Amino acid sequence: MSEPKASFMAASQVPWGVDALGGRVTEPAWKSRPSWYLVATEDRMIPPPAQRQMAQRAGAAVSEVAGSHAIYVSQPQAVASLIEKAVAALAK
DSSP states (O other): OOHHHHHHHHHHSOOOOGGGGGOOOSSOGGGTSOOEEEEETTOSSSOHHHHHHHHHHHTOEEEEESOOSOHHHHOHHHHHHHHHHHHHHHTO
């Protein structure tokens, strides 16, 4: 892996803070807005079955691609494609 890519990965894959546990959501956006989900089938952080369950619960349009938890690095075109689909669907 190149040094710039390694630096980016190190900076972007940091643990979230404990303060995040204290956040309160009164109405999750997925309950009232359309959503899309890209299942990373080789994710070792969030198991793909759990991803599918979350996507189904949200009523999301689901795409699947082979890739790791850092799917935006391993499969950037798949991420861009899903974003383009979402934009096109919302533009109708």
